[in-house]
Amino acid sequence: xxxxxxxxxxxxxxxxxxxxxxxxxxxxxxxxxxxxxxxxxxxxxxxxxxxxxxxxxxxxxxxxxxxxxxxxxxxxxxxxxxxxxxxxxxxxxxxxxxxxxxxxxxxxxxxxxxxxxxxxxxxxxxxxxxxxxxxxxxxxxxxxxxxxxxxxxxxxxxxxxxxxxxxxxxxxxxxxxxxxxxxxxxxxxxxxxxxxxxxxxxxxxxxxxxxxxxxxxxxxxxxxxxxxxxxxxxxxxxxxxxxxxxxxxxxxxxxxxxxxxxxxxxxxxxxxxxxxxxxxxxxxxxxxxxxxxxxxxxxxxxx
Amino acid sequence: xxxxxxxxxxxxxxxxxxxxxxxxxxxxxxxxxxxxxxxxxxxxxxxxxxxxxxxxxxxxxxxxxxxxxxxxxxxxxxxxxxxxxxxxxxxxxxxxxxxxxxxxxxxxxxxxxxxxxxxxxxxxxxxxxxxxxxxxxxxxxxxxxxxxxxxxxxxxxxxxxxxxxxxxxxxxxxxxxxxxxxxxxxxxxxxxxxxxxxxxxxxxxxxxxxxxxxxxxxxxxxxxxxxxxxxxxxxxxxxxxxxxxxxxxxxxxxxxxxxxxxxxxxxxxxxxxxxxxxxxxxxxxxxxxxxxxxxxxxxxxxxxxxxxxxxxxxxxxxxxxxxxxxxxxxxxxxxxxxxxxxxxxxxxxxxxxxxxxxxxxxxxxxxxxxxxxxxxxxxxxxxxxxxxxxxxxxxxxxxxxxxxxxxxxxxxxxxxxxxxxxxxxxxxxxxxxxxxxxx
Numbered sequence: 001x002x003x004x005x006x007x008x009x010x011x012x013x014x015x016x017x018x019x020x021x022x023x024x025x026x027x028x029x030x031x032x033x034x035x036x037x038x039x040x041x042x043x044x045x046x047x048x049x050x051x052x053x054x055x056x057x058x059x060x061x062x063x064x065x066x067x068x069x070x071x072x073x074x075x076x077x078x079x080x081x082x083x084x085x086x087x088x089x090x091x092x093x094x095x096x097x098x099x100x101x102x103x104x105x106x107x108x109x110x111x112x113x114x115x116x117x118x119x120x121x122x123x124x125x126x127x128x129x130x131x132x133x134x135x136x137x138x139x140x141x142x143x144x145x146x147x148x149x150x151x152x153x154x155x156x157x158x159x160x161x162x163x164x165x166x167x168x169x170x171x172x173x174x175x176x177x178x179x180x181x182x183x184x185x186x187x188x189x190x191x192x193x194x195x196x197x198x199x200x201x202x203x204x205x206x207x208x209x210x211x212x213x214x215x216x217x218x219x220x221x222x223x224x225x226x227x228x229x230x231x232x233x234x235x236x237x238x239x240x241x242x243x244x245x246x247x248x249x250x251x252x253x254x255x256x257x258x259x260x261x262x263x264x265x266x267x268x269x270x271x272x273x274x275x276x277x278x279x280x281x282x283x284x285x286x287x288x289x290x291x292x293x294x295x296x297x298x299x300x301x302x303x
Numbered sequence: 304x305x306x307x308x309x310x311x312x313x314x315x316x317x318x319x320x321x322x323x324x325x326x327x328x329x330x331x332x333x334x335x336x337x338x339x340x341x342x343x344x345x346x347x348x349x350x351x352x353x354x355x356x357x358x359x360x361x362x363x364x365x366x367x368x369x370x371x372x373x374x375x376x377x378x379x380x381x382x383x384x385x386x387x388x389x390x391x392x393x394x395x396x397x398x399x400x401x402x403x404x405x406x407x408x409x410x411x412x413x414x415x416x417x418x419x420x421x422x423x424x425x426x427x428x429x430x431x432x433x434x435x436x437x438x439x440x441x442x443x444x445x446x447x448x449x450x451x452x453x454x455x456x457x458x459x460x461x462x463x464x465x466x467x468x469x470x471x472x473x474x475x476x477x478x479x480x481x482x483x484x485x486x487x488x489x490x491x492x493x494x495x496x497x498x499x500x501x502x503x504x505x506x507x508x509x510x511x512x513x514x515x516x517x518x519x520x521x522x523x524x525x526x527x528x529x530x531x532x533x534x535x536x537x538x539x540x541x542x543x544x545x546x547x548x549x550x551x552x553x554x555x556x557x558x559x560x561x562x563x564x565x566x567x568x569x570x571x572x573x574x575x576x577x578x579x580x581x582x583x584x585x586x587x588x589x590x591x592x593x594x595x596x597x598x599x600x601x602x603x604x605x606x607x608x609x610x611x612x613x614x615x616x617x618x619x620x621x622x623x624x625x626x627x628x629x630x631x632x633x634x635x636x637x638x639x640x641x642x643x644x645x646x647x648x649x650x651x652x653x654x655x656x657x658x659x660x661x662x663x664x665x666x667x668x669x670x671x672x673x674x675x676x677x678x679x680x681x682x683x684x685x686x687x688x689x690x691x692x693x694x695x696x697x698x699x700x701x702x703x704x705x706x707x708x709x710x711x712x713x714x715x716x717x718x719x720x721x722x723x724x725x726x727x728x729x730x731x732x733x734x735x736x737x738x739x740x741x742x
Contacts, residue, residue: 046381048407133563134555137568143491152493154554157716245503246557247713262378264702265403
């Protein structure tokens with residue numbers, strides 16, 4: 001009897017120890033998630049709290065998925081994420097490799113490199129909005145002064161240029177995230193394989209391609225996974241620079257969600273769109289996680 | 304001599320007694336803490352420096368819970384409504400935002416003395432009234448008038464060339480058709496533009512709306528069906544499209560907001576600018592503006608119906624229904640909008656809402672030889688009294704605006720015709736109104 005009680009106590013102990021974490025998870029993650037799922041099935045308006053209790057089924061989802069404009073925005077968001085993340089990875093890798101080779105002033109450069117991350121995204125948005133202003137912006141003034149154009153280039157109006165300008169602002173602010181994580185990877189890299197490769201007669205490109213890069217890829221995928229979720233911060237930049245316009249040319253899921261949820265106060269509809277966009281985040285995270293596992297397997301646990 | 308001494312003594316005693324009398328009218332709320340949420344920003348802050356005077360007079364304390372721009376404050380208030388945390392008393396408000404908030408704000412007709420309300424410009428009080436309830440006491444108003452570069456109109460060569468091309472004299476425009484002619488005439492892109500306009504968010508909706516009204520159109524019929532895709536609406540939108548196609552406005556206007564148009568005119572690269580009164584001091588300040596000393600101002604031009612554009616709104620203060628001391632809140636709101644405090648704001652270039660402040664601020668500018676500011680105030684006083692109108696005061700205004708402005712942009716940048724863009728927006732607006740239970 002005593003042994004049975006003792007066994008039960010031992011069995012329940014792990015659950016008891018996990019209880020605080022489970023309760024925290026319940027309130028921080030599960031409850032808001034269930035609440036927003038419920039809200040997405042109602043015509044919930046922030047300014048009319050009673051609407052939260054009127055169930056309308058999947059009507060908000062039906063409206064979103066049957067709207068062709070929604071799918072255009074969905075596709076543009078995927079394109080924006082893909083381009084921004086890849087450009088940030090390439091630039092971050094280049095910066096990390098360059099800083100890794102510096103022997104004097106490296107700490108100062110690392111600090112300077114982090115400056116763009118310290119700015120609020122709203123501030124970055126305003127900064128780039130005025131840089132790209134077609135009439136009084138410095139970019140057009142410089143191009144005209146240098147004789148490269150005699151036109152006022154509509155950076156924030158033309159569909160491609162506007163997305164380019166927003167991507168540039170995003171890349172300027174966040175490339176250092178990649179650079180820092182990849183630099184940490186370079187610092188953690190063992191010297192033996194590099195020296196062995198050199199002894200074997202590998203040139204610099206071969207060393208980079210077959211040793212450095214595979215070692216860094218797990219770090220790159222971790223950075224990609226974090227940034228694919230974090231890039232939603234670009235909402236502030238887009239909201240300030242174009243607010244999704246003109247004529248929806250730079251509209252992303254986050255600008256739609258914020259407008260519907262807060263300006264229109266239709267939180268039920270906004271939650272439905274947010275849940276669909278969550279699929280996007282899950283897809284990106286799953287993709288990068290698979291890549292991370294594959295990269296680690298390739299390295300045989302070295303990274 | 305004795306008479307003079309007596310007069311001086313009387314004046315001194317009156318001056319000493321004045322604050323005491325004022326204190327009595329403010330009420331007595333010792334130990335009470337009034338919780339408020341106010342709009343923040345450089346031009347709004349000088350008024351808040353006066354708050355300690357109200358605290359000293361009443362014995363109450365003011366706790367400022369928020370000091371954000373209007374859009375962030377709007378978001379926070381909506382969250383408070385949703386969460387049921389309206390545990391504060393006074394909030395900054397705006398005539399365009401107020402209808403959204405339902406019945407969270409008290410009717411000030413029962414809280415503010417009628418003789419105080421009577422001291423405000425009647426039209427502005429009317430704009431602050433939603434469904435027959437005065438839900439806000441106006442702090443200062445906004446309406447746009449047309450700024451222009453005077454030298455362009457005084458140049459004999461330009462006068463002759465314009466007359467030859469258009470057949471009438473070059474003078475500051477009286478109608479929007481004349482604005483179009485002159486904007487195209489003055490434009491020399493990419494160095495100089497005839498006109499500019501804000502091109503996104505509620506800003507472009509407002510500009511379209513006021514031209515629609517000035518052309519004789521309306522946003523809705525009496526059953527709240529959207530009617531802005533009428534011929535008047537198409538003509539209003541075509542004005543923006545034509546200027547864009549003629550390159551008479553900067554190519555970036557579909558992305559412009561108030562700071563872009565203000566800074567653009569101050570840069571000296573734009574001939575005319577329909578803008579708010581608050582910019583006038585900036586435009587005429589040589590430290591900030593290349594057009595300082597060359598700024599002319601006229602009332603906003605007329606549309607095809609003969610009515611002037613006059614989209615207007617007022618910043619204001621409201622008192623929550625849940626406030627635990629509405630008397631103190633009413634005293635505070637009355638204080639913030641009283642004669643002295645409105646004079647403080649008028650000297651900074653904000654447009655007052657009290658009739659007497661208009662008169663006295665103009666007199667003060669004239670007495671100090673500041674003829675530009677005096678003229679600016681006179682022009683805006685006339686337009687606030689005669690031209691100003693608000694958007695429809697319904698909770699769905701912002702939502703309707705959010706379906707309309709992307710379509711206005713689509714027409715401006717050439718993705719759709721004006722008629723097709725407005726028809727599409729009207730269909731979406733009809734859904735918004737239907738969902739809201741109007742029809």
